[in-house]
Amino acid sequence: MQQNLRGLFESALDDEPLPPPGDPVEEAMTRGRRIRRRRGLLIGGTATAVITATTVALNLALAPAAPPPQVSMAAMLMPPASATCTWPVQDNASKVAVFLTDTITVGEINTLGEALWRDPAVRDVQFESRYEAYEKFKKLWADSPDFVASVTVDNLPQSYRVELAQPSGYRDFAARVRSRPGVQDLVGESCPGPSK
Numbered sequence: 001m002q003q004n005l006r007g008l009f010e011s012a013l014d015d016e017p018l019p020p021p022g023d024p025v026e027e028a029m030t031r032g033r034r035i036r037r038r039r040g041l042l043i044g045g046t047a048t049a050v051i052t053a054t055t056v057a058l059n060l061a062l063a064p065a066a067p068p069p070q071v072s073m074a075a076m077l078m079p080p081a082s083a084t085c086t087w088p089v090q091d092n093a094s095k096v097a098v099f100l101t102d103t104i105t106v107g108e109i110n111t112l113g114e115a116l117w118r119d120p121a122v123r124d125v126q127f128e129s130r131y132e133a134y135e136k137f138k139k140l141w142a143d144s145p146d147f148v149a150s151v152t153v154d155n156l157p158q159s160y161r162v163e164l165a166q167p168s169g170y171r172d173f174a175a176r177v178r179s180r181p182g183v184q185d186l187v188g189e190s191c192p193g194p195s196k
Contacts, residue, residue: 085191088189094167095162096174098112098186100112100159100184112160113125133156133159
């Protein structure tokens with residue numbers, strides 16, 4: 001960049017007519033014009049550099065922040081973590097939330113419910129409609145009214161809430177259920193002690 005400016009300075013000075021030899025006043029005036037022109041170009045170049053640097057700095061400073069992390073459906077619908085319970089778990093879940101897709105049909109819901117009841121690993125099955133999920137969601141997030149106001153009944157999925165007979169059977173149960181039509185996700189919860 002410095003070479004480009006030097007070239008511009010030289011070409012600007014080359015355009016000046018040379019004074020006749022021996023005229024010291026004219027030579028001084030020409031040198032003065034050259035100095036003023038160099039200063040002007042130097043100031044203009046500096047101003048351009050400052051403006052460019054400021055623009056870059058402002059763009060970096062004012063760049064939109066990363067969007068806030070999205071709260072997963074499981075986080076919205078699962079109870080707040082207690083000291084004794086953890087979720088999601090990969091092994092040994094005592095309770096499982098089986099979230100259903102938006103496109104699941106009534107027939108698929110019924111077939112899945114029957115399969116869950118027949119599964120030997122299952123102790124209890126409860127179906128949770130969108131409306132029931134929304135009512136639970138409002139209670140769980142009562143301390144965040146803006147968040148509650150941003151969610152509608154249609155944003156929440158239907159689900160089956162399953163209690164397993166043996167927490168150690170969760171991995172096999174999840175493998176059987178995860179691939180069934182209409183199942184969107186499974187979230188296991190582990191709570192030590194007897195299941196309620």
